[in-house]
Amino acid sequence: MPNRVYISFLRMPLLIRILFIAILVFLTFGVSIHLLEPQTFPTVFDGIWWAIITASTVGYGDYVPHSILGRITALILILLGVGFVSSYFGTLAAAAVTKQDALSEGKIPFKGNGHIVIIGWNERSKELINKLIQFPQMIVLIxxxxxxxxxxxxxxxxxxxxGHVDETIIKSDIEKAEKVLITADRGSEELQADMNSILTLLTIKGLCSQVKCIxxxxxxxxxxxxxxAGADEVIQSNKLTSVFMINSLHSNGDGLLSNVVHQLQERRLSSHPVDEAYIGKTFGECCEELLLKGLLLIGVKRGEETLxxxxxSISIEKNDELLTFK
Structure with a gap:
């Protein structure tokens, strides 16, 4: 039995072991000084208080041993206790710095729910993160x-x-994530970048098939x-870029599309199932009612078709989704 206790003690973290030893030293010397000088230290608590104050080198002087044995006990406490107290606080500070460094270096797993996982660091993800943290929204960057x-x-x-390694994805607490965004690596060839993105997608869907992946x-x-591979939404960034270029070629150089997109950064486009109150009404009637709520209705998603x-004059059907700006 004592051997099991000793083994269990050795398996504890170093910080906990030092703390236990320091507490044992305080209790031992607190009880000892009470027994040696009961008049100076009337209670065990007074002795423990003196032991802690002495070992921590604070030295208030409210309790001072007067006998030879009491002073020898104090000398032993100073030599022994100060070492453990210093070790404890030194280890505590080192552990705090080590954990902070590990957190900054991306070695600590994330624990939470409702977060967004973004894979890949580039100008697009940088801009997106800067926008999301204004709401605020918890983000895990891989x-x-x-x-x-x-x-x-x-x-x-x-x-x-x-992103395509199981251990890395598991650290993001993927099962509790709201959505995952996989960005393309522009530093690689386009085909290779897409292959890496699809491989990452397969890894994520293999670990958590229900999480939405963009x-x-x-x-x-x-x-x-x-x-x-299971993507819930695919963004063809090159296709979007070509739309901007075509618009610029055929416009008068007023940058109208760019201005519209800039406005989109400040507003949210969302789709939501149609309320029963809107079923059977025309698109125009829904526009008027939603405007009163501060929503701009711009279209309807009907199955795989987006209008x-x-x-x-078209009527809103039961399974439609309304596309609105807020």
């Missing part, structure tokens, strides 16, 4: 090229590692593979 957390915010938890794909040929600014 990247293998960074050495420390690039965003100094308590709403951003950094995990260093590759994937950035650069080549049109890999869109179908991303959907086959932007449809005819105001």
């Amino acid at each position: 990247d293998d090229t960074l050495e420390t957390n690039p965003v100094h915010s308590r709403y951003v938890h950094f995990i260093q590692g590759k 994937v950035e794909i650069l080549t049109a040929e890999q869109v179908i593979n991303a959907l086959r 932007l600014n449809p005819s105001h």
